[in-house]
Amino acid sequence: MHxxxxxxxxQTRRRTIGTRIRAGRLDADLTxxxxxxxxxxxxxxxxxxxxxxxxxxxxxxLRIADAIGVPLADLVRx
Numbered sequence: 639m640h641x642x643x644x645x646x647x648x649q650t651r652r653r654t655i656g657t658r659i660r661a662g663r664l665d666a667d668l669t670x671x672x673x674x675x676x677x678x679x680x681x682x683x684x685x686x687x688x689x690x691x692x693x694x695x696x697x698x699x700l701r702i703a704d705a706i707g708v709p710l711a712d713l714v715r716x
Contacts, residue, residue: 651716652690655699658713660688662706676705 674681686692703710
């Protein structure tokens with residue numbers, strides 16, 4: 639699905655999740671590069687997730703949550 643075909647409510651949720659990931663990363667005193675290394679992904683992927691231009695898999699969200707020390711539910715709750 640291209641960014642221009644993503645419903646606005648989905649894009650809003652992506653932004654919320656990205657903001658929570660960024661906040662958790664900063665609370666954990668991690669750079670995007672360090673978080674990417676912990677999650678075994680490219681740092682550009684972390685950047686795209688934080689800025690709501692990527693659609694991360696459940697597995698990646700689980701790795702991110704573990705790396706920043708928060709429950710997955712805290713990242714995706716409404």
